[in-house]
Amino acid sequence: MSTESFDLDAGWRLDERVSIRPERFGALLYHFGTRRLSFLKSPALLTVVRSLAEHPTARAACAGAGVEPPELPRYRAALAALAASRMIQPRSL
Amino acid sequence: MSLVDEFQYGLDAPICLTWELTYACNLSCVHCLSSSGRRDPRELSTAECKALIDEFERMQVFYVNIGGGEPTVRPDFWELVDYATEHHVGVKFSTNGVKITPEVARRLAGSDYVDVQISLDGATAEVNDHVRGPGSYDTAIRAMEHLADAGFENFKISVVMTRHNVGQLDEFKAIADRYNAQLRITRLRPSGRGADTWDELHPTAAQQRELYDWLVAHGENVLTGDSFFHLAGYGEGDLPGLNLCGAGRVVCLVDPVGDVYACPFAIHDTFLAGNVRDAGFTSVWRESELFTSLRSPQGGGACESCSAFDACRGGCMAAKFFTGLPLDGPDPECVRGHGELALAGVTSAPKPSLDHSHRKRKPVPVTIGMRRPPDRACDENPLAGFRN
Numbered sequence: 001m002s003t004e005s006f007d008l009d010a011g012w013r014l015d016e017r018v019s020i021r022p023e024r025f026g027a028l029l030y031h032f033g034t035r036r037l038s039f040l041k042s043p044a045l046l047t048v049v050r051s052l053a054e055h056p057t058a059r060a061a062c063a064g065a066g067v068e069p070p071e072l073p074r075y076r077a078a079l080a081a082l083a084a085s086r087m088i089q090p091r092s093l
Numbered sequence: 094m095s096l097v098d099e100f101q102y103g104l105d106a107p108i109c110l111t112w113e114l115t116y117a118c119n120l121s122c123v124h125c126l127s128s129s130g131r132r133d134p135r136e137l138s139t140a141e142c143k144a145l146i147d148e149f150e151r152m153q154v155f156y157v158n159i160g161g162g163e164p165t166v167r168p169d170f171w172e173l174v175d176y177a178t179e180h181h182v183g184v185k186f187s188t189n190g191v192k193i194t195p196e197v198a199r200r201l202a203g204s205d206y207v208d209v210q211i212s213l214d215g216a217t218a219e220v221n222d223h224v225r226g227p228g229s230y231d232t233a234i235r236a237m238e239h240l241a242d243a244g245f246e247n248f249k250i251s252v253v254m255t256r257h258n259v260g261q262l263d264e265f266k267a268i269a270d271r272y273n274a275q276l277r278i279t280r281l282r283p284s285g286r287g288a289d290t291w292d293e294l295h296p297t298a299a300q301q302r303e304l305y306d307w308l309v310a311h312g313e314n315v316l317t318g319d320s321f322f323h324l325a326g327y328g329e330g331d332l333p334g335l336n337l338c339g340a341g342r343v344v345c346l347v348d349p350v351g352d353v354y355a356c357p358f359a360i361h362d363t364f365l366a367g368n369v370r371d372a373g374f375t376s377v378w379r380e381s382e383l384f385t386s387l388r389s390p391q392g393g394g395a396c397e398s399c400s401a402f403d404a405c406r407g408g409c410m411a412a413k414f415f416t417g418l419p420l421d422g423p424d425p426e427c428v429r430g431h432g433e434l435a436l437a438g439v440t441s442a443p444k445p446s447l448d449h450s451h452r453k454r455k456p457v458p459v460t461i462g463m464r465r466p467p468d469r470a471c472d473e474n475p476l477a478g479f480r481n
Contacts, residue, residue, distance in 0.1 A: 023105075
């Protein structure tokens, strides 16, 4: 998924086959279905990913984690990469 | 700090680890990195294995690469696989395919948490059986057929690259495609019985280049276990992966008797961090002297002045050690040729500390095939009497 096509205003959630391990740099993510490993490179991104399901939109999850508007494109790109590797899913699915 | 830097300094728990469940094996591959064959009587019991899995779960080790020996010959193998997956520890196991019946394949296809890796070291029976023994090609292919028939997608075909099979890369890819599998290629190491066959089997300099070019062109869908980071020294295209030696930092090996080594290719007292029976795995991982020292900045010796050093980081510790090269010197397969020069001055190399090879066979049958182990009443081979 390209960053542009990632819908910040949709509801997202972590795939239930993904396990998260917090690390000092952020977190490691492992998807048991695709058997792929991903990295979250900041603690704030970990907060966003963990709270996706509790917020109506990804944008709200970012705001809830204290992500300032100028930083939003970076977080959008990170979320798009996670969606491309199926670590996170649109809640509509 | 970059991710690679983070990993250099080690994590509180391995990302994944290799767990050799048994040294028992029905085969006697001439490059076996664990010199497997006979079961070690001190092998961890079922209860000890389960306690270790509990520890992996507490540490959030995502998955374990189970190998051996041939792990499926342990009578409690499936019990341990089920126990691990029930405790959120994923399992990827390596097998020569001997126990992958249609029924087993169907069972495996039903689980997200189990991945299978079939070892195959030649795209033809001739090349494969030369290294892995007569009949082993057919056994592996039959296992792949069973997995494909059961609908198991994306199982792995695991190939150790040798002088005899680098030219078969496209054929390996075709085999993987035929069975809906994914190709995984890894580097031959001079470890275990591989120390005796290294000179004959390791790829030539020209073949290394061929392999590198192939990986740069096809690498996206091919797994390498990050094992070719010494080739990053060519520096003309990105190899997939982090290209980092994770030994004792993000990976390690637990052997059948619970000894913890820095990596699967370093079964030697020099790289032994401790035993899970003494203090538990967590304390070995977090506190052992060896792992602590591996996580401190490593000197690159003479390599530090080389322009490729940032890419290759001096190469593979185990490959250097078992060819008698200093750990802060070049890799024996250094792409700049420094390894070859250094090897010319080596007079002796360390011998592996352990040898579980089947007895009563000619030492290291490299150019001829192998005989089947003798059938004796007291044969320790768990597959005594087994015939394909």
